[in-house]
Amino acid sequence: MTANRVETAMDAPAAARPKATRTKPAEVRLEELMAAAEALFLEKGVEATTVSEIVERAGVAKGTFYHYFSAKHEMLEALERRYTQQFLASLETAVSACGAQDWHGRLRAWITASVAAYAQTYRTHDMVYTNHHHLDRDNPARNAILAQLLRIIEGGAQAGVWAAPRPRMAALLIYAGVHGATDDLIASRAEAVAPFAQALADNCLRLLPPPGAPADGAA
Structure with a gap:
């Protein structure tokens, strides 16, 4: 092992290592999505709110919305x-x-x-x-x-x-x-x-x- 070895991320102290991205549990992600929709529906009305605005407010991909709902009326239900x-x-x-x-x-x-x-x-x-x-x-x-x-x-x-x-x-x-x-x-x-x-x-x-x-x- 040479003295001028390049330090890798695994050589860094544990506190200095980048934290692994954790996927939120499905029920948490769904609740955040519904909370975002509720807030927007109250602010703008159901018809005036778009799916794009809901997922942007919730901080999720549009595919996440369609994983749970086929359309806004299903989310309202x-x-x-x-x-x-x-x-x-x-x-x-x-x-x-x-x-x-x-x-x-x-x-x-x-x-x-x-x-x-x-x-x-x-x-x-x-x-x-x-x-x-x-x-x-x-x-x-x-x-x-x-x-x-x-x-x-x-x-x-x-x-x-x-x-x-x-x-x-x-x-x-x-x-x-x-x-x-x-x-x-x-x-x-x-x-x-x-x-x-x-x-x-x-x-x-x-x-x-x-x-x-x-x-x-x-x-």
């Missing part, structure tokens, strides 16, 4: 599913923070978390649920959220906490009331979200009286 999953998860986290038998607390948590999440994300909601007022009543996203609420109402009824002879009807009234009231809050911007959500929960809980209590309007 994926964003709808993602939004629903995130919304459901935020409600489940709020409900799970309450005691397993604290049915009043669990219902209140579901209502207040619904208001907070919807008020914070309504622009994405309106973007992905383009037909949420459509006459097609078989709405998977709504049904998933309604099922979550229905489990709470049925659980409280089975525990004898409140009377709910028609639990699905009660769930529909609360679901529609929370959604409609939050729409009004968003439109008016007249109240802070947290106290509004608590007042709304107070009113919704009146729909579920204790067992044996007289119905509204009864003598």
